[in-house]
Amino acid sequence: MDLLTFFMLAVPLVLFAAVVILHPSPVYSAMSLVVVMSFLALYFFFLDAHMLGWFQIIVYAGSIMVLFLFVIMLLNLQNDPQEHQQPSLRTASRIGGAVLIAELVFLFSRSSSSEKAAAELPEGFGTVVALSEKLFTDFLIPFEITSILLLIAAVGAVVLAKR
Amino acid sequence: MAPISYHLILSGILFTIGVMGVLLRRNTIIIFMAIELMLNAVNLSFVALARHLGSMDGQLIVLFVMAVAAAEAAVGLAIILMVFRNKETINADELKLMRW
Amino acid sequence: MEHAHATAQALSLSLSVSYLRYIPLFPLLGVLFNIFLGHRLGRKAVNIVSPGMVFLSFLVSLHAFWNLPEGGRLVDTMWLWISSGTLHVDFALQVDQLSAMMILVVTGVGFLIHVYSTGYMAHDHDVARYFAYLNLFTASMLLLVLGENLLLLFVGWEGVGLCSYLLIGFWYTDDEKASAGKKAFIVNRVGDAGFLLGLFLLFWTLGESNVWTLSFSTIQQHIAAVPAEVATVICLLLFVGAAGKSAQIPLYVWLPDAMAGPTPVSALIHAATMVTAGIYMIARLNFLYALSPTALSVVATVGAATAFFAATIGLVQTDIKKVLAYSTVSQLGYMFLALGVGAYTAGVFHLMTHAFFKALLFLGAGSVIHGMSDEQDITKMGGLKSKMPVTFWTFFIACLAIAGVPGLSGFFSKDLILEEAYASPLGSPMLWLVGTIGAGMTAFYMFRLLFVTFFGENRASHEVQHHIHESPASMTVPLAILAVLSIVGGYFPLLHFLSPLFGEHHEPHVAPLIKYLPTVVGLGGIALAYVMYVLNPAIADNMARGLSAFHKLLFNKYYIDEIYDAVIVRPIVGMSNWLWKVWDAIVIDGTVNGAAHTMEANGSLLRLWQNGNVQNYALSFLIGAMAILGYYLW
Structure with a gap:
C-alpha cells in the first residue's frame, strides 16, 4: 500500500470514527460506523487480506450493524438533548485519552526505528485457499470452539430477549 | 510503501477514539458501537502485521475476533433490550446497580 | 546402644522383655472400649470388661513379678521416642523391685476397687464414662510407675492429675463437685509447676557435664555430676510436685475436697493411685535425694x-x-x-x-x-x-x-x-x-x-x-x-x-x-x-x-481454705478481673477494635469512589492500563 492510498483511507476512517462517538443521534453514529467498516474492508484489500475484507463487509458492515440499527429502531431512541457526561468524568477521560494516544504513538513510532523490510509474501497470501487451509489444520480446535460459542450466543440472545 | 508504524499508529488513533466513546457517551448503544470500533482498530493492526510478517496467523486471529464480536453483539444487544424493558432507560449513569 | 548396654551392666542385671507394655495397655483398651462401645453394649458388658482389663494387667504384673531377676530389673523398650542431637529418649517401661510392688498394688487394689464399683455404681446411668475414667486412671498410674525415664513418669503424672479432675467432678452437674474437681486440678498444677522446674534443672545440670538424658538408670550413673547445692534446689522443686500430688502441707487442700467424687474413686485416689505418686517419685529418685x-x-x-x-x-x-x-x-x-x-x-x-x-x-x-x-x-x-x-x-x-x-x-x-x-x-x-x-x-x-x-x-x-x-x-x-x-x-x-x-x-x-x-x-x-x-x-x-x-x-480445718482464699485466690481473682475488664476489654479489645474502626473509616472514604457508574470504573481501568503501559515505556 503506497502512502497516497494509506492517507486516502486513513483520513476518512478517523473522521467517520469521530462522527460515531460525537454525533448525538444514534442512527447517524451507526451509519458512520457502517462507513468506517466499509473503509476498513477496503483497507484490508490493500493489505492483501482479501477474504477478511469480504468478511468485514458481510459480518460487520452487514449483519452486526443491521442488528444495531434494529435495536435502535426497537427502542425508538431520540436525540437526547442532555446527552452529556458529568464534567469531572469528561475532563478526566479527555486527559486519559490524550495520554493514551501519546503513549501509543510513542510506542509505535519507536518500534518503527528498528523496522525490518516487509517479508516476501507467499503465493496466494490472504486468499480463501490460504485462509481455509490454515483454518482447517492448525486452527481447527479454536474454529470448532468458536462455532460452539456462536451457538451459545445465539441461544443466549434468544433466551434473554424472550423473557 | 507506507511503513508498518503508520498502520499501527492509525490503529492506535482509532482505538483511542473508541476509548473516548466508551468514556464520554452515556447511551449504552453508542458505547457498544465504540467498543466495536476498538475491536476493529485492533483487527487493523493484526492484518497490517500479518501482511508485514508474511504470515496468515494474524488474519486468522481477526477471523476469530469477528466471530466473537458477532456473538458479543447478539448477546450484548439482547441485554440492552432487557435493561430498557426493565428500567425504561439505557443511559449508563442511570444504571447504578454495581455499587455498595 | 553400646552406651546403654554398659549402663545396664554397670547397674545390675537388666532383662529385655516385651510384655511389660501390656500392663498399661489393657486398661487403655478398657478406656477405648468404654468410650466407643460402653453405651451401646450396656452395663453388663462394661461391668465385665473394665475390671477384667485391670485383672489382666494384674496377671501380667504377677508374671513380671515372678520373672524379676534377683537384684535386677525388666526393661521393655518399645520405640525411640525423642531423638534430638545427643538426647535420646526411649519409650521404655521398666520393672524393678519398687515398680513391681507398685504395679501389684495398683492393679491388685485397683482391680478390687473396680469390682466394688460395679456394685456401687449400679444405679448410676453414666457407668461407661465412669469406668472409662477409672481405667484411664489406672493406666496413667501404671505408666507413672513403669516409666523408665522422667518424661514417661511425667506423662503418667499428668495423666493421674487429669483423671482425678475428671473423676472428682464426675457428677459435674453439681456445682460444688465440679469445683472440687477444678480445685484438685489447679492445686496439682501448682505442684506440677515445681516438678517441671525441678525436672528441667536436673536435665540442665546433667547437660552441663554433657550427659543429656532423662533415663533413671543413666541419671543414677552420672548423679555425681550434680553439685550438692543444685541437688538441694532440684530436690526441693521436685518435692513441691510430690507435695501437690501426695497432698502435703501446703498443697493438701485438694484432697479433702476430692471426696466429692464417687467413693470408690476416693479409694482409688487414696490407696492405689495418685497420692502415692509423690512417694514413688521420691523413692525412685532416692539417689538424688541422698545428695542433699x-x-x-x-x-x-x-x-x-x-x-x-x-x-x-x-x-x-x-x-x-x-x-x-x-x-x-x-x-x-x-x-x-x-x-x-x-x-x-x-x-x-x-x-x-x-x-x-x-x-x-x-x-x-x-x-x-x-x-x-x-x-x-x-x-x-x-x-x-x-x-x-x-x-x-x-x-x-x-x-x-x-x-x-x-x-x-x-x-x-x-x-x-x-x-x-x-x-x-x-x-x-x-x-x-x-x-x-x-x-x-x-x-x-x-x-x-x-x-x-x-x-x-x-x-x-x-x-x-x-x-x-x-x-x-x-x-x-x-x-x-x-x-x-x-x-x-x-x-x-x-x-x-x-x-x-x-x-x-x-x-x-x-x-x-x-x-x-x-x-x-x-x-x-x-x-x-x-x-x-x-x-x-x-x-x-x-x-x-x-x-x-x-x-x-x-x-473448720484451721480455716486454711479461707486463708488460701484470702491470700492467694482472691488476689488472683482480683488481678484476673482487672486483666479481664481493664487490660483485655479496654486495652487489647480497644486496640483490635480500633484497628477495625480505622479500617472501616478508611473503607467508607474509599467507598465513595465506588459509585456504581460503570464508566467511572472503566476510567479507573484505563488509568491502570496506561500506568502499566507507561511503566514499560519508561
Missing part, C-alpha cells in the same frame, strides 16, 4: 508436720469421708517422714500397707454411705454393726490396722517409720515425738469414726433406717479380700525385697520405750475413743463445748 540432707530434712519436717496437723483436723470432722481424707493426708505425712529420714524402705512399706487398709476404709465407708441412702454425716448414723456385719467387721479390721494394733499390717510399717525417725542419722527425737502423738490421734479418730458409725443408737430418719441394708457381694467380697490383705500385709518380706534399690534393711536399735510407746499410745487412743464415744458419749460433747474455740478451729 537439707532437702531430706525439709521432706521429713513437712511430712511430720502434715502427719500431726492433718490428724488434729481429723479428730473433729463429722463427714465420714472427710475423716478418712484427713487420715490419708496424715498417713502420707508418715511416708514422707520416712523418706525424709532416709528410710525409703519403711516409707514404701507403709505405702503398701496403707494402700490395703485405706482402700478398705474407703470402700467400707462407701458401703455405709450406700446403705444409708447417700448419707455421709456420722452424727446421723450409728448402730450399723448389726445391720451391716460384713462392712462392720472389715471396717473394724482396717481401723485396727491403721491404729497400729500389733499383728496387723499398719503396726509393722508405722512402727518401723517411727523407729527410723528416731534412730536414723537424719532423724531426731522431735520427729519421733510428733509422729507418736500423731499415731495416738490417728487411733483415736479412727475408732471415734468406728464407734459413732457402728455403735449406739441409729440417729437417721425412719425413712433411711428402713432402707439400711448390707451391700451386695460385688462390694463385700472386695472388702473381705482387702481385710485379709490389711492383716497379712505386714508379713510380706518387702523389706528384703526392696533391698537391691535401697540397700539391705537393718532393724534400727532403739530403746524399748521408744519402740513400744507408739503402740501403747495407739492403744490408748482406742481406749479413749471407747470411753468417750461408747461408754459415756456426754464427755465428748462436754469437751467440745468446753474447748469450743479450739473445737471450732479444728472443725
Whole structure:
C-alpha cells in the first residue's frame, strides 16, 4: 500500500470514527460506523487480506450493524438533548485519552526505528485457499470452539430477549 | 510503501477514539458501537502485521475476533433490550446497580 | 546402644522383655472400649470388661513379678521416642523391685476397687464414662510407675492429675463437685509447676557435664555430676510436685475436697493411685535425694508436720469421708517422714500397707454411705454393726490396722517409720515425738469414726433406717479380700525385697520405750475413743463445748481454705478481673477494635469512589492500563 492510498483511507476512517462517538443521534453514529467498516474492508484489500475484507463487509458492515440499527429502531431512541457526561468524568477521560494516544504513538513510532523490510509474501497470501487451509489444520480446535460459542450466543440472545 | 508504524499508529488513533466513546457517551448503544470500533482498530493492526510478517496467523486471529464480536453483539444487544424493558432507560449513569 | 548396654551392666542385671507394655495397655483398651462401645453394649458388658482389663494387667504384673531377676530389673523398650542431637529418649517401661510392688498394688487394689464399683455404681446411668475414667486412671498410674525415664513418669503424672479432675467432678452437674474437681486440678498444677522446674534443672545440670538424658538408670550413673547445692534446689522443686500430688502441707487442700467424687474413686485416689505418686517419685529418685540432707530434712519436717496437723483436723470432722481424707493426708505425712529420714524402705512399706487398709476404709465407708441412702454425716448414723456385719467387721479390721494394733499390717510399717525417725542419722527425737502423738490421734479418730458409725443408737430418719441394708457381694467380697490383705500385709518380706534399690534393711536399735510407746499410745487412743464415744458419749460433747474455740478451729480445718482464699485466690481473682475488664476489654479489645474502626473509616472514604457508574470504573481501568503501559515505556 503506497502512502497516497494509506492517507486516502486513513483520513476518512478517523473522521467517520469521530462522527460515531460525537454525533448525538444514534442512527447517524451507526451509519458512520457502517462507513468506517466499509473503509476498513477496503483497507484490508490493500493489505492483501482479501477474504477478511469480504468478511468485514458481510459480518460487520452487514449483519452486526443491521442488528444495531434494529435495536435502535426497537427502542425508538431520540436525540437526547442532555446527552452529556458529568464534567469531572469528561475532563478526566479527555486527559486519559490524550495520554493514551501519546503513549501509543510513542510506542509505535519507536518500534518503527528498528523496522525490518516487509517479508516476501507467499503465493496466494490472504486468499480463501490460504485462509481455509490454515483454518482447517492448525486452527481447527479454536474454529470448532468458536462455532460452539456462536451457538451459545445465539441461544443466549434468544433466551434473554424472550423473557 | 507506507511503513508498518503508520498502520499501527492509525490503529492506535482509532482505538483511542473508541476509548473516548466508551468514556464520554452515556447511551449504552453508542458505547457498544465504540467498543466495536476498538475491536476493529485492533483487527487493523493484526492484518497490517500479518501482511508485514508474511504470515496468515494474524488474519486468522481477526477471523476469530469477528466471530466473537458477532456473538458479543447478539448477546450484548439482547441485554440492552432487557435493561430498557426493565428500567425504561439505557443511559449508563442511570444504571447504578454495581455499587455498595 | 553400646552406651546403654554398659549402663545396664554397670547397674545390675537388666532383662529385655516385651510384655511389660501390656500392663498399661489393657486398661487403655478398657478406656477405648468404654468410650466407643460402653453405651451401646450396656452395663453388663462394661461391668465385665473394665475390671477384667485391670485383672489382666494384674496377671501380667504377677508374671513380671515372678520373672524379676534377683537384684535386677525388666526393661521393655518399645520405640525411640525423642531423638534430638545427643538426647535420646526411649519409650521404655521398666520393672524393678519398687515398680513391681507398685504395679501389684495398683492393679491388685485397683482391680478390687473396680469390682466394688460395679456394685456401687449400679444405679448410676453414666457407668461407661465412669469406668472409662477409672481405667484411664489406672493406666496413667501404671505408666507413672513403669516409666523408665522422667518424661514417661511425667506423662503418667499428668495423666493421674487429669483423671482425678475428671473423676472428682464426675457428677459435674453439681456445682460444688465440679469445683472440687477444678480445685484438685489447679492445686496439682501448682505442684506440677515445681516438678517441671525441678525436672528441667536436673536435665540442665546433667547437660552441663554433657550427659543429656532423662533415663533413671543413666541419671543414677552420672548423679555425681550434680553439685550438692543444685541437688538441694532440684530436690526441693521436685518435692513441691510430690507435695501437690501426695497432698502435703501446703498443697493438701485438694484432697479433702476430692471426696466429692464417687467413693470408690476416693479409694482409688487414696490407696492405689495418685497420692502415692509423690512417694514413688521420691523413692525412685532416692539417689538424688541422698545428695542433699537439707532437702531430706525439709521432706521429713513437712511430712511430720502434715502427719500431726492433718490428724488434729481429723479428730473433729463429722463427714465420714472427710475423716478418712484427713487420715490419708496424715498417713502420707508418715511416708514422707520416712523418706525424709532416709528410710525409703519403711516409707514404701507403709505405702503398701496403707494402700490395703485405706482402700478398705474407703470402700467400707462407701458401703455405709450406700446403705444409708447417700448419707455421709456420722452424727446421723450409728448402730450399723448389726445391720451391716460384713462392712462392720472389715471396717473394724482396717481401723485396727491403721491404729497400729500389733499383728496387723499398719503396726509393722508405722512402727518401723517411727523407729527410723528416731534412730536414723537424719532423724531426731522431735520427729519421733510428733509422729507418736500423731499415731495416738490417728487411733483415736479412727475408732471415734468406728464407734459413732457402728455403735449406739441409729440417729437417721425412719425413712433411711428402713432402707439400711448390707451391700451386695460385688462390694463385700472386695472388702473381705482387702481385710485379709490389711492383716497379712505386714508379713510380706518387702523389706528384703526392696533391698537391691535401697540397700539391705537393718532393724534400727532403739530403746524399748521408744519402740513400744507408739503402740501403747495407739492403744490408748482406742481406749479413749471407747470411753468417750461408747461408754459415756456426754464427755465428748462436754469437751467440745468446753474447748469450743479450739473445737471450732479444728472443725473448720484451721480455716486454711479461707486463708488460701484470702491470700492467694482472691488476689488472683482480683488481678484476673482487672486483666479481664481493664487490660483485655479496654486495652487489647480497644486496640483490635480500633484497628477495625480505622479500617472501616478508611473503607467508607474509599467507598465513595465506588459509585456504581460503570464508566467511572472503566476510567479507573484505563488509568491502570496506561500506568502499566507507561511503566514499560519508561
